[in-house]
Amino acid sequence: MSSFRQNPSVGAVRRTFAPWADPSATPLIRVEQVTKRFGDAVAVDHLSVDIHDREFFCLLGPSGCGKTTLMRMIAGFEQPTAGRITLAGRDLAGVPPYRRPVNMMFQSYALFPHMSVEKNIAFGLRQDGLPKDEIAARVSEMLRLVQLESLARRRPDQLSGGQKQRVALARALAKRPKVLLLDEPLGALDKKLREETQFELMDIQHELGMTFIVVTHDQEEAMTMADRIAVMDHGRIVQVATPGEIYEQPKTRFIAEFVGDVNIIEGKVMGQEGGLWRVATASAEAPFTIDDPDEVLEKGQGVAIAIRPEKMTIRRGAPEPGTMNALTGEVWDIGYLGDWTVYRVKLASGEIMRISRANASRFVENPIDWDEQVTITxxxxxxVILAE
Structure with missing residues (x-):
């Protein structure tokens, strides 16, 4: 282990819940070599994944990657072309949606416009023939959970977008499914409300001890809410890991570029010195020194180096002799975002590097300006070295 690695944890600490790390733990849902074809188009391609009881699991990926199709197969609205899906050890093949211990909350919410909030929540319970007293108790519990007690008698057209979202969530939770599936649940909300609702969903999931599976293309949403994220591309899962691992240790260039901002620099491996990789690039005069023990590389191998903007520093002038991992260039653009300032620096090679600096102070003396010559380190x- 090199002297540069002081803390073995990856990302911020979330919670001790991590059944996927226990070899003896039995997953609640097992997706085994599932393929789904629509004619000649392959939506899901030999996909396998395990999801555990009480896990907040997220399927993340661009449009058309197969994430919604996978969720619909778990719900029973689509049947796999090949492979199988089991829930609590039971094979779901041929089991209709209404016979599965699963409920789904759609992006459109699909509320009944002529019914009040409490009647919308009670609808599924009435369909199941539950006693009136039990229905009333469940509805009251759900109204408290989503903080809509005072709006129980309003109709959907009298609610805001965020309130409608809560009604749809309460209706989906009222039947107490083992698994709640949420398809882009926050897509219709504005940015501030979406951020608030993310934490509310986390609190509700934790309080109920239920398994949540969320489909989204919003990386920030997935990073905030999920215990683990499965990043999908072209019908396959590219990486399954915690948010910290996905962000800090992406397995592929696709993941590095899809999740968050990143600078990618092409290079060739020169070898190792003292356990650190030396990588030559056209972007800098001296080879880079990279501490990435997870990679097994060969001399002369082409690689991509991924560096997040907030992990780079910027200062005026040329680098001092012996400065490690230094790039020089000219400030091309500056973006002030309030909490962060983003610098876009053009290197002599023509590449644009993006550097983020936290605005910890309200005032900055003599700030770096456009067209200045700077050093990035x-x-x-x-x-992270990406070999593929």
Missing amino acids: FAPDAA
Whole structure:
């Protein structure tokens, strides 16, 4: 282990819940070599994944990657072309949606416009023939959970977008399914309300001890809410890991570029010195020194180096002699975002590097300006080597 790695944890600490790390743990849902074809088009391609009881699991990926199709197969609205899906050990093949211990909350919410909030929530319970007293108790519990007690008698057209979302969530939870499926649940909300609702969903999931599976293309949404994220591309899962691992240790260039902002620099492996990789690039005069022990590389191998903008530093002038991992260039653009300032620096090679600096102080003396010559640096353990 090199001296640059002080803390073995990856990302911020979330919670001790991690059944996927226990070899003896039995997953609640098992998706085994599932393929789904629509004619000649393959939506899901030999996909396997395990999802555990009480896990907040997220399927993340661009449009058309197969994430919604996978969710619909778990719900029973689509049947796999090949492979199988089991829930609590039971094969779901041929089991209709209404016979599965699963409920789904759609992006459109699909509320009944002529019914009040409480009647919308009670609808599924009445369909199941539950006693009136039990229905009333369940509805009251759901109204409290989503904080809509005072709006129980309003109709959907008298509610805001966020309130409608809560009604749809309460209706989906009222039947107490083992698994709640949420398809882009926050897509219709504005940014501030979406951020607030993310934490509310986390609190509700934790309080109920239920398994949530969310489909989204919003990386920030997935990173905030999920215990684990499955990043999908072209019908396959590219990586399944915690948010911290997905962001800090992406397995592929696709993941590095899809999740968050990243700078990618092409290079060739020169070898190892003291356990650190040396990588030559056209972007810098001296080879980079990279601390990435997870990669097994060969001399002369082409690689991509990924560095997140917030892990790079920027200062005026040329680098001092012996400065490690230094790039020089000219400030091309500056974006002030309130909490962060983003610098876009053009290197002599023509590449544009993006550097983020936290605005910890309200005032900055003599700030870096457009067209200034600057040096960019990063620590050896700030970069990830991507061999594919």
